[in-house]
Amino acid sequence: MSPCPRPDLISRYAAGDVGLDDAAGWAVEAHLESCASCRALLVDAVDPPTQDLLDRVARTVAAGIAVGPAPVRRRPWRRTGVLGRSLPWLAVAAGLMLAAVGFEKVYPDLPSLVLLVAPVAPLLPVAAAWSRRTDPAWELLVSTPRNGLGLLLRRTLTVLAVVLPVLAAAGWGTGHSPALWLLPCLAFTAGSLALGALVGVDRAAVGLAAAWAAGVIVPSISVGHLPAVLGAGSWPGWAAVTGALTAAVSLRAAGIRRPGGHRS
Template identity: 65%
Template sequence: MTVDDETRAIIERAAAGIAAGMATGPGPARRRRFRPTGLTLPRLAAAALLMLVAVALEQSFKSLPSLVLLVAPIAPLLPVAAAWSRRTDPAWELIATAPRFGLGLLLRRTLTALAAVIPLLALAGWVTGHAPALWLLPCLAFTAAALALGGLTGVDRAAGGLALGWAALVVAPSIAAARLPALLTASAWPAWAAVTTVLFAVALLRARHRSVVPR
């Protein structure tokens, strides 16, 4: 097939225009890190308010068991659930098709949520005089449990179920008995450490062997 001079000129002009546009156009999009969505920020604020109330009540009512230790395990569940849920992330359809979608994104978002909550817990623990392991290990264990169960139910549902279960089975009975349960004392540190390690391992294995998709 032959191309006449006029057609060749049109093709060359079009190619030159495309090349010029590519040269002067915007560069590759920068990889964006996760930032809290509009519904994640209120949950972070709710976690902060929860810890503030726990500190105030513990300081005011000495007869009560430590409310800071009682709520520390479930404090990170609110932002963790919001950080990995199709119901709270308006861009989930876009990120679900991204090449890095899955385990890596799940871990990055979880670390972002923990980075916002753990300093609040550290401050609350310092004000009330509790050793860091007493609140940090349960906090990490419940976060790992939410991730491990998330492959079955969705991280947000797993976090909600864990929070409700802890409140009903541990927090309410402890307040009623005016006594801190044995699992929140120093003797329970090794058990919490072992449980946390196992749960994180389970979460990683489940995420590697199946798609991690917000539900």
């Protein structure tokens, strides 16, 4: 331990003497950390108003430590995770499928709304699961090295794990072949991921959903029959498209960097 500084030096340090050079002040500070007797001299050298302030601060800090922080009230309904952030859109997707089943049962002469809606049912939840607007941890996420295709696929599979059972129930309830609702659904999901490397997954998903609604759903309802792309023999084409788009996702993996992002 260094030798104790002179009492007058400690007094000047306590008083904040501007004439005390930096080197001497640093030496006093370093010594005070390991010398209780000099710290006692420092307390005696402090003027009464300052000492009173220090005492009040010490009492306040001690009281706060003794009481501790108030317990955080946890809300069991608080939305967390991918499903929590996508929950409103998952509810929308489920509601659309249930409405499609209802319309198909009530109006059997209309083209199958289940087949028309199934391809785009998961797109809005996928967009919500990979959007910076719905992800409070976005800034933390973009700083991690695993923020690319692997994370996107995990989030997409989480969404599909919720949406596909609803589609399966709707398809079973209306008697449609699984290939006619499953393959278009997977094809559009893969298409949103592949196109997302260029324009962002959220934009791609919303754009594809809007294009399908305007180009297929509305015209099919207007003319009263399903288009050829949803006919009984269309599933091989959907299978080929799904495979090609899945391969494109792998090739464009470098362009998927972050939620809401696109090619870097």
